[in-house]
Amino acid sequence: MSTAEPLLAIRDLRVSFGERTQVELAELTLGAGEILGLAGESGAGKSLTGLAVLGLARRAGATVTGSIRLAGEELVGAPERRLRLLRGSTMALIPQSPAGAFNPVLPVGTTVLRALRLHRGAGATARERAESAMRRVWLDPEHLARYPHQLSGGQLQRVAIALGLALGAQLLIADEPTSALDVTVQAEICKLLAELRDKEEMSVLFVSHDLAVLAGLCDRIAVMRAGRVIEARPAGELVADPREDYTRELLAAVPRLGGATHA
Numbered sequence: 251m252s253t254a255e256p257l258l259a260i261r262d263l264r265v266s267f268g269e270r271t272q273v274e275l276a277e278l279t280l281g282a283g284e285i286l287g288l289a290g291e292s293g294a295g296k297s298l299t300g301l302a303v304l305g306l307a308r309r310a311g312a313t314v315t316g317s318i319r320l321a322g323e324e325l326v327g328a329p330e331r332r333l334r335l336l337r338g339s340t341m342a343l344i345p346q347s348p349a350g351a352f353n354p355v356l357p358v359g360t361t362v363l364r365a366l367r368l369h370r371g372a373g374a375t376a377r378e379r380a381e382s383a384m385r386r387v388w389l390d391p392e393h394l395a396r397y398p399h400q401l402s403g404g405q406l407q408r409v410a411i412a413l414g415l416a417l418g419a420q421l422l423i424a425d426e427p428t429s430a431l432d433v434t435v436q437a438e439i440c441k442l443l444a445e446l447r448d449k450e451e452m453s454v455l456f457v458s459h460d461l462a463v464l465a466g467l468c469d470r471i472a473v474m475r476a477g478r479v480i481e482a483r484p485a486g487e488l489v490a491d492p493r494e495d496y497t498r499e500l501l502a503a504v505p506r507l508g509g510a511t512h513a
């Protein structure tokens with residue numbers, strides 16, 4: 251990758267189902283060590299954008315055109331095999347509910363080790379990688395021996411992040427990763443993502459309808475409406491001085507961000 255190119259560069263992206271275009275992005279970029287928030291009301295196209303980056307929108311039946319470059323590599327039109335490989339190495343999905351990512355009848359470590367062996371080959375290092383990744387998400391590696399139901403929602407989410415780290419992800423695509431968690435656990439996951447950004451140059455595309463969460467975590471926020479980005483700016487600026495009425499309305503709905511003054 252040339253140094254001038256951001257880790258993720260989206261240009262002229264269009265995601266459609268039949269005649270209906272649901273996402274139309276002229277340009278959106280994400281640098282190494284940056285957390286970009288995707289905000290907007292339900293149906294704005296946030297998740298679909300994340301799915302398109304992961305190469306999963308086509309599998310969901312969408313037509314995807316334009317360009318999505320990850321570390322200099324074009325993803326739109328890339329073979330499914332290549333996309334599957336990238337999903338297990340360069341990028342990882344952090345889902346809303348990590349429970350779905352783990353087999354309920356297996357210790358979470360078994361799922362993690364299987365994924366590591368599948369993507370990174372066999373070897374004694376798989377266990378070491380898994381244990382080291384657990385420490386990076388502030389969990390004792392002994393948690394690998396537990397079953398999903400023996401872990402709290404926040405712990406399970408951290409194991410999901412650990413799996414992405416162990417696989418070597420440079421980009422985490424987090425789709426509402428905290429909305430199923432209570433507020434203190436939410437804050438803990440955000441703190442962890444911020445630490446991974448600061449210490450490891452991790453990049454995160456953080457999809458959320460919760461502007462308060464995004465404002466506290468993200469370097470930049472892109473506000474989506476009807477499939478388009480209507481403003482994308484540094485988080486602090488966007489919250490303090492929104493340019494678009496729609497952004498102002500979204501902020502007004504969040505009391506913690508001064509809804510009382512905007513309402």
Ligand SMILES: Nc1ncnc2c1ncn2[C@@H]1O[C@H](COP(=O)(O)OP(=O)(O)OP(=O)(O)O)[C@@H](O)[C@H]1O
Nearest residue numbers: 267272291292293294295296297298299310311459
């Ligand atoms: N598989 C699909 N088939 C047809 N339309 C779809 C499909 N997936 C998403 N859409 C449509 O694309 C639009 C964008 O959906 P998307 O899930 O990206 O919204 P969102 O901003 O993430 O909303 P939410 O916060 O509710 O998840 C919606 O109108 C949705 O109905």
